[in-house]
Amino acid sequence: MMNISAIKILIVDDDVFVREMLSSILEAGGYSIIMAENGREALEKCLYDESIDLIVSDVNMPEMDGLQLIKEIRTHGLEVPIIMVTGVSDISVAVDALSSGAIDYVLKDEGIEETINITVKRALAKHQLKLQNLQLVADLAAKTSEQEDTLSYLTAIINNMPDGLLVTNAQSRITLANPALGRMFGLNETELPGKNCEDAFSGNLAPLFEMVCSQSEHPVSAQVELVGGGVGSAVAAAIRKQQTTFFKSDEFIGNLVIIRDVTSEKEIERMKDDFLSTVSHELRTPLTSVLGFTKVIRKKLEEVIFPQLPDSDARSLRTVQQIDDNIGIIISEGERLTNLINDVLDLSKMEAGKIEWKHEPAQLPEILEQSIAATASLFENKGIEIIREIPEILPTISCDRDRIVQVVINLLSNALKFTDNGSVKVIADKNYEDNSTAISGQDFIKVSIIDSGIGISEKDRNRVFEKFKQVGDTLTDRPKGSGLGLPICQQIVEHHGGKIWVESDLGKGSTFSFVLPV
Amino acid sequence: MPKILIVDDDPNIRLLLKQSLEELEDQGVIFISADNGEVALDIIRDENPDVVFLDVMMPRMNGFDVCNTVKNKLEIRDVFIILLTVKGQKLDKQKGKDAGADIYMTKPFNPDEILRVARNILGL
Numbered sequence: 186m187m188n189i190s191a192i193k194i195l196i197v198d199d200d201v202f203v204r205e206m207l208s209s210i211l212e213a214g215g216y217s218i219i220m221a222e223n224g225r226e227a228l229e230k231c232l233y234d235e236s237i238d239l240i241v242s243d244v245n246m247p248e249m250d251g252l253q254l255i256k257e258i259r260t261h262g263l264e265v266p267i268i269m270v271t272g273v274s275d276i277s278v279a280v281d282a283l284s285s286g287a288i289d290y291v292l293k294d295e296g297i298e299e300t301i302n303i304t305v306k307r308a309l310a311k312h313q314l315k316l317q318n319l320q321l322v323a324d325l326a327a328k329t330s331e332q333e334d335t336l337s338y339l340t341a342i343i344n345n346m347p348d349g350l351l352v353t354n355a356q357s358r359i360t361l362a363n364p365a366l367g368r369m370f371g372l373n374e375t376e377l378p379g380k381n382c383e384d385a386f387s388g389n390l391a392p393l394f395e396m397v398c399s400q401s402e403h404p405v406s407a408q409v410e411l412v413g414g415g416v417g418s419a420v421a422a423a424i425r426k427q428q429t430t431f432f433k434s435d436e437f438i439g440n441l442v443i444i445r446d447v448t449s450e451k452e453i454e455r456m457k458d459d460f461l462s463t464v465s466h467e468l469r470t471p472l473t474s475v476l477g478f479t480k481v482i483r484k485k486l487e488e489v490i491f492p493q494l495p496d497s498d499a500r501s502l503r504t505v506q507q508i509d510d511n512i513g514i515i516i517s518e519g520e521r522l523t524n525l526i527n528d529v530l531d532l533s534k535m536e537a538g539k540i541e542w543k544h545e546p547a548q549l550p551e552i553l554e555q556s557i558a559a560t561a562s563l564f565e566n567k568g569i570e571i572i573r574e575i576p577e578i579l580p581t582i583s584c585d586r587d588r589i590v591q592v593v594i595n596l597l598s599n600a601l602k603f604t605d606n607g608s609v610k611v612i613a614d615k616n617y618e619d620n621s622t623a624i625s626g627q628d629f630i631k632v633s634i635i636d637s638g639i640g641i642s643e644k645d646r647n648r649v650f651e652k653f654k655q656v657g658d659t660l661t662d663r664p665k666g667s668g669l670g671l672p673i674c675q676q677i678v679e680h681h682g683g684k685i686w687v688e689s690d691l692g693k694g695s696t697f698s699f700v701l702p703v
Numbered sequence: 704m705p706k707i708l709i710v711d712d713d714p715n716i717r718l719l720l721k722q723s724l725e726e727l728e729d730q731g732v733i734f735i736s737a738d739n740g741e742v743a744l745d746i747i748r749d750e751n752p753d754v755v756f757l758d759v760m761m762p763r764m765n766g767f768d769v770c771n772t773v774k775n776k777l778e779i780r781d782v783f784i785i786l787l788t789v790k791g792q793k794l795d796k797q798k799g800k801d802a803g804a805d806i807y808m809t810k811p812f813n814p815d816e817i818l819r820v821a822r823n824i825l826g827l
């Protein structure tokens with residue numbers, strides 16, 4: 186409460202004796218006092234001075250009596266509290282005063298000296314409370330209006346967003362559905378709220394129901410069919426209310442499902458798939474002819490034509506040699522083209538998630554041996570030795586065996602391609618751990634293929650996993666290949682939950698390593 | 704006389720297959736060819752070839768359907784069917800097995816390999 190001397194009390198009485206008496210009592214209590222002789226004067230003072238905190242008024246006065254004063258004060262919109270001082274004889278007036286809006290009354294008797302002080306204090310306190318209460322109500326109104334604004338914004342966003350939105354409560358009852366949802370499924374979204382998911386969602390919408398009921402910790406996603414044959418991609422997540430007390434876990438209050446129309450994305454994807462398989466077919470058919478007939482020609486030349494040529498003639502010997510070389514080039518380039526087509530197709534299928542991956546238990550040493558065997562003759566031809574450091578027994582891994590073989594063969598052929606002398610080492614190690622994976626308690630097997638070849642410069646090291654990236658001088662030492670081998674390896678390894686990387690010393694050799702989870 | 708049926712919609716591939724297998728002609732093998740699945744099916748029914756080199760991607764009736772009809776519907780057992788697919792896609796392999804193909808080979812194929820396979824089957 187404010188400082189007492191700052192509290193201003195207006196005493197209203199036509200009897201100067203009473204005025205002086207009340208004034209001296211209250212002044213002794215520390216209040217500042219002003220006075221008026223009747224209701225009219227009091228009203229004027231109040232209208233003029235808004236800092237008056239309390240009125241102590243007599244009932245019977247000329248010009249304007251106490252009850253009239255109360256009414257006037259209130260009709261002028263003033264909130265100042267009023268205490269009525271009434272004679273003992275007319276106690277009924279006190280009741281009238283209270284019902285007209287007086288805050289309290291005091292009886293004009295010998296005890297007034299004490300009661301006036303108490304009553305004033307009480308009235309001021311009561312008024313203060315009332316004011317605080319009013320303030321609270323006003324604050325609340327402001328907050329409410331603020332929230333109403335926020336709600337309007339949210340509603341506008343929800344109603345105009347292109348994605349379908351569905352909210353359910355903890356009992357799987359629908360609490361919100363937006364117009365986009367209605368459009369996507371060809372239904373009236375305004376009829377949904379209040380319905381149980383199970384009743385509302387049949388047919389196309391059944392997957393949504395399952396999503397809502399799964400109550401999984403993590404967001405779940407599903408593909409749903411939209412009206413008119415479209416495709417939607419739906420994601421559901423639990424809505425949790427944060428608890429103010431921190432030791433309580435967040436309360437599950439419902440689910441949120443967002444559906445995005447991905448029809449055109451799917452259509453583009455399908456067109457790309459169609460395009461790729463058409464292209465691969467249309468490219469392979471002529472390639473089959475080119476490669477096949479070239480091989481037939483080579484065979485015929487070798488078996489029928491060449492033996493008939495006189496082998497004494499230097500010129501025809503040279504021609505035979507040339508034809509043989511040229512045909513060899515046609516065949517090896519044709520095979521390179523075939524591999525390129527295969528790689529492009531493979532990679533785009535992997536990237537589009539169109540590969541059916543197997544998950545079967547496999548022994549890594551067997552996979553490594555198989556890959557080494559597949560490339561052994563190439564190594565022999567180039568005179569590069571393969572050194573194995575492979576434990577006989579390693580934990581079983583679950584993988585798509587052929588694909589891992591593909592990775593190892595790819596790395597081995599790269600190692601061979603970029604190594605002119607020395608050796609290539611194949612190391613397998615089960616105790617692989619690194620900081621990022623150690624926490625999860627997951628065991629990995631690490632495979633490294635170490636060559637003593639040209640190496641890769643620091644700036645190129647990260648780029649070798651990019652598509653069609655062949656580093657080095659493309660004019661002078663452009664290697665045979667597509668630049669797709671490593672991106673394919675990366676797709677395969679990452680699909681298995683592993684990772685692949687390279688370490689290298691330019692001029693000394695490279696180490697390509699990958700890890701696979703056990 | 705052993706009979707080999709060659710089925711492919713591309714005339715060059717038919718010629719290539721025939722030339723790959725040419726040596727067998729001297730050993731009395733008879734070649735028949737067809738440029739689509741429907742014709743191939745009629746020939747298999749009427750002529751009882753011993754070996755069929757069957758392309759997969761063909762208009763009208765594809766290789767899978769021909770193979771499936773022969774092996775599973777008509778239940779003709781004494782014919783060896785080699786499906787010629789583009790690249791050994793996993794999916795295609797499975798489809799080929801389901802259709803009852805005896806083996807499959809991928810395009811581009813090696814003519815020598817074609818000859819070797821045919822010799823093996825015919826025991827020549």
Ligand SMILES: Nc1ncnc2c1ncn2[C@@H]1O[C@H](COP(=O)(O)OP(=O)(O)O)[C@@H](O)[C@H]1O
Nearest residue numbers: 599600603649655656666667668669670671695
């Ligand atoms: N063992 C290696 N030593 C040096 N450079 C390598 C090695 N492996 C890959 N590279 C570099 O990475 C590039 C990309 O390799 P890759 O994706 O397998 O494509 P490609 O082998 O078809 O060129 C290679 O062209 C080469 O420049």
Ligand SMILES: [Mg+2]
Nearest residue numbers: 599666670671
């Ligand atoms: Mg490579």
